[in-house]
Amino acid sequence: MDKVEKVRECWDNLAFEYDYKNSPKWFWTNPEAWAREIDRRISDSDGNKILDVGCGAGVISIPLSSRFAVTSLDFSSKMLLQLKSRKEDMECELEIINADAHQLPFKDESFDFVVCRFAVWPLHEPQRAISEMARVAKKKIIIMEGDWHKTKITLRHKIFGRPVYNFHFLLYKLRTGREPKKQFEEMKKYHKSSTSLEKIKEWLKNCEVEIKEVDYSLKERVSTKKSKFLRAITGFEEEMFVLVGEVMKNEGKT
Numbered sequence: 001m002d003k004v005e006k007v008r009e010c011w012d013n014l015a016f017e018y019d020y021k022n023s024p025k026w027f028w029t030n031p032e033a034w035a036r037e038i039d040r041r042i043s044d045s046d047g048n049k050i051l052d053v054g055c056g057a058g059v060i061s062i063p064l065s066s067r068f069a070v071t072s073l074d075f076s077s078k079m080l081l082q083l084k085s086r087k088e089d090m091e092c093e094l095e096i097i098n099a100d101a102h103q104l105p106f107k108d109e110s111f112d113f114v115v116c117r118f119a120v121w122p123l124h125e126p127q128r129a130i131s132e133m134a135r136v137a138k139k140k141i142i143i144m145e146g147d148w149h150k151t152k153i154t155l156r157h158k159i160f161g162r163p164v165y166n167f168h169f170l171l172y173k174l175r176t177g178r179e180p181k182k183q184f185e186e187m188k189k190y191h192k193s194s195t196s197l198e199k200i201k202e203w204l205k206n207c208e209v210e211i212k213e214v215d216y217s218l219k220e221r222v223s224t225k226k227s228k229f230l231r232a233i234t235g236f237e238e239e240m241f242v243l244v245g246e247v248m249k250n251e252g253k254t
């Protein structure tokens with residue numbers, strides 16, 4: 001099995017973690033709040049076709065599908081099975097596509113908007129995948145991603161934070177019987193993430209996408225009260241951002 005297959009297997013094993021109704025996961029942030037971050041950035045533009053790249057089990061696809069025509073794409077069949085069962089259970093209208101983000105099976109400019117939440121860092125050739133996103137997008141690309149290398153591990157976090165988070169993970173294991181951390185550890189053997197805001201900006205600029213907005217304050221809006229409380233105690237802060245790029249390849253065309 002090659003490295004990509006190994007990584008895909010890890011994502012398959014994580015499918016339940018990304019379920020829209022996995023309440024222990026959504027202890028930290030709120031799926032509807034994430035979708036609102038996208039909604040308010042596109043609702044003024046014409047068009048309603050959205051492609052969600054690396055959609056997982058549909059955390060943002062599901063809430064967006066009540067207002068937009070959503071196509072959800074991922075290369076993990078288990079993630080997509082999870083999404084399919086929620087789609088049926090919640091009676092959502094959305095299209096599910098099993099494909100690799102590095103080779104999107106769509107014609108140029110098939111979608112008004114391409115969105116991608118925490119699915120750039122897992123890519124083994126991010127520039128290639130971002131070029132594909134720019135090819136199939138007509139208007140905007142919205143990427144939500146972490147700037148993990150900026151995370152500072154303070155003494156307060158070491159003393160108070162780690163025990164609190166370890167306790168949380170233990171409760172999660174007792175409640176669900178699962179240990180997602182192990183899958184991420186396994187994944188690190190085959191894929192080293194090195195994404196950052198600067199790199200994503202560069203990859204987008206290379207395919208004629210102009211950066212219109214970068215907002216690091218979204219964490220405050222998507223976090224639950226419980227997670228804000230825990231962060232205040234532990235001092236643990238992870239940097240994450242939402243970036244909006246405008247596709248410029250159509251500029252000047254009549």
Ligand SMILES: C[S@@+](CC[C@H](N)C(=O)[O-])C[C@H]1O[C@@H](n2cnc3c(N)ncnc32)[C@H](O)[C@@H]1O
Nearest residue numbers: 011054055056059074075076100101117119122
């Ligand atoms: C961190 S999860 C994020 C899932 C979802 N966007 C969310 O916010 O819950 C990353 C997702 O990217 C998918 N993924 C990773 N590499 C991919 C690739 N090359 N093509 C398509 N999907 C990929 C994984 O299967 C996984 O579902």
